[in-house]
Amino acid sequence: AMGHNWVLLTNGTNKATFGSAAVTAKATDYIPQDMLDNVIANTKTIGGGEETTIVFDSPEKGYYDFICSFPGHYGVMQGSFTVKPR
Numbered sequence: 001a002m003g004h005n006w007v008l009l010t011n012g013t014n015k016a017t018f019g020s021a022a023v024t025a026k027a028t029d030y031i032p033q034d035m036l037d038n039v040i041a042n043t044k045t046i047g048g049g050e051e052t053t054i055v056f057d058s059p060e061k062g063y064y065d066f067i068c069s070f071p072g073h074y075g076v077m078q079g080s081f082t083v084k085p086r
Contacts, residue, residue: 002047002048002070003030003045003046003047003070004045004046004047004068004070004073004077005029005030005031005042005043005044005045005046005068005069005070006042006043006054006066006068007031007039007041007042007043007066007067007068007069008039008040008041008042008056008059008064008065008066008081009038009039009040009064009065009066009067010037010038010039010040010059010064011062011064013035013038013065015065015067015074015078016074018032018035018038018067018069018074019067019069019073019074019075021034021035022069022070022071022074023071025069029042029043029044029045030045030069030070030071031069040056040059040064041054041056042054042069045070058083059083060083061083061084061085062082062083063080063081063082063083064080064081064082064083065078065079065080065081066078066079066080066081
């Protein structure tokens with residue numbers, strides 16, 4: 001069935017490359033293990049109507065990309081995560 005996750009990527013990570021690699025990473029919630037250095041934080045994959053929560057240390061101030069890495073989703077399910085100084 002279809003699922004969704006949220007993956008916060010490091011600066012410079014190519015979303016298409018990451019999303020393409022994620023297709024074969026079902027066993028690890030669509031997080032390619034050879035690209036873990038590109039992941040700041042991520043949720044597990046969840047289905048419709050489910051919820052999840054994560055807690056993580058914020059990266060340095062700046063703009064970061066996030067995607068859903070479920071196969072085929074990164075093209076439209078993506079955005080920018082902004083970290084502002086306190």
